[in-house]
Amino acid sequence: MSTSPFLLSHPAKANSIKRAAMCRCEICGSPGTEDELEVHCFAGEEAPGSPEALEGSLLVLCARCHEDLHASCTSVADQEILARARRPDISKRIRRILAFRPGRYEPPDSDLEGAYTDACASKYGNLI
Numbered sequence: 001m002s003t004s005p006f007l008l009s010h011p012a013k014a015n016s017i018k019r020a021a022m023c024r025c026e027i028c029g030s031p032g033t034e035d036e037l038e039v040h041c042f043a044g045e046e047a048p049g050s051p052e053a054l055e056g057s058l059l060v061l062c063a064r065c066h067e068d069l070h071a072s073c074t075s076v077a078d079q080e081i082l083a084r085a086r087r088p089d090i091s092k093r094i095r096r097i098l099a100f101r102p103g104r105y106e107p108p109d110s111d112l113e114g115a116y117t118d119a120c121a122s123k124y125g126n127l128i
């Protein structure tokens with residue numbers, strides 16, 4: 001397990017992101033609990049390394065919108081538009097959560113791709 005800056009495999013971090021997004025789906029706006037909402041993670045070819053890049057690659061979604069998004073094969077560019085439409089104060093809060101790294105820092109030559117895959121594996125953090 002890596003502890004790279006964007007590793008979100010801890011549920012507390014995913015839940016903090018949902019709270020930062022006011023516990024609302026960022027597509028339809030419907031409210032949900034931390035258990036109901038999911039953090040969707042998308043990215044281009046490069047795994048994002050900075051909190052800013054990762055913040056631009058996430059969406060807090062209700063289960064229905066999340067399912068629809070995957071089913072519709074929405075392009076990464078369109079998903080980025082959705083992530084960038086987020087209110088600036090919410091973006092700032094999410095970036096702060098992502099930038100927070102308890103414990104030791106791993107140098108950038110660590111397995112970023114693997115860490116990113118882990119982060120998106122939904123094993124612990126609802127990142128799918």
Ligand SMILES: [Zn+2]
Nearest residue numbers: 025028062065
């Ligand atoms: Zn929704």
Ligand SMILES: [Zn+2]
Nearest residue numbers: 040041066128
């Ligand atoms: Zn997803």
